[in-house]
Amino acid sequence: MTVIDLAAWVRAFAALVEENAAELTALDAAIGDADHGTNMQRGMAAAVAALDDSATDAPGEVSKQTALVLIRTIGGASGPLYGTFFLRFAGAIENGSELTDFVRAFRAGLDGVIARGKADVEDKTMVDALSPAADALDKAVAVGATPAEALNAAVAAAESGRDATTPLIARKGRASYLGERSAGHQDPGATSAALLVRAAREALR
Ligand code: ADP
Ligand code: MG
Numbered sequence: 001m002t003v004i005d006l007a008a009w010v011r012a013f014a015a016l017v018e019e020n021a022a023e024l025t026a027l028d029a030a031i032g033d034a035d036h037g038t039n040m041q042r043g044m045a046a047a048v049a050a051l052d053d054s055a056t057d058a059p060g061e062v063s064k065q066t067a068l069v070l071i072r073t074i075g076g077a078s079g080p081l082y083g084t085f086f087l088r089f090a091g092a093i094e095n096g097s098e099l100t101d102f103v104r105a106f107r108a109g110l111d112g113v114i115a116r117g118k119a120d121v122e123d124k125t126m127v128d129a130l131s132p133a134a135d136a137l138d139k140a141v142a143v144g145a146t147p148a149e150a151l152n153a154a155v156a157a158a159e160s161g162r163d164a165t166t167p168l169i170a171r172k173g174r175a176s177y178l179g180e181r182s183a184g185h186q187d188p189g190a191t192s193a194a195l196l197v198r199a200a201r202e203a204l205r
Contacts, residue, residue: 003204004102004147005203006093007057010047010066011203013044014045024037025037031185031188036188036189043070043082046069059090060094063093064090071083077117085112085196088108088109089112092108109130110134124168125170125172128161128162130161130197133158133197134154136158137153139153151200151201155198155201161190162191168183
């Protein structure tokens, strides 16, 4: 892939997850079961190990392999959801190499997460970071932005979406069991999803 190196994206996401694992778990301790950091660490370490063992660097193959590893190794809700993201991304990216291919595949990944988890924006989930990022990418393509401009806009959108989860009442996932008591805490999955977008910016060629 010319615009974003898929394997570099997966590796950068794994590194950011590793760096932020304690925070992800602390956020999940407040409104969940205190395992989001360890879930993501386990899954992404396995995804990197699979990359090390694999011969291919075709974007669709790398993304599909990552999806299957995440689904297999993460027990929590986030495993199938991130797995679905990468699986749908794989299906849409094929061997496309332009910014528009990445943006289309990112949108397909988000649509997969929504189809699987049935969360809307403002349900206080990873969708609250991924959806503004997808919108920012679409907008960047529409105005002819460079890949770097597009990814910068996506990171900013994902991070403000993540921050905006704090006052929300969770309507999906484990945090929804807390009802109004979930308000006042940043969503762990939106936090890791913002790292996924930041990792994509780091993987720009
Ligand atoms: P679990 O909730 O099974 O312990 P994790 O702690 O790894 O799994 O992940 C929790 C995160 O998953 C939440 O913070 C939220 O962002 C995300 N999540 C949970 N349910 C959904 C859903 N239905 N749709 C989208 N994201 C969800
Ligand atoms: Mg959890």
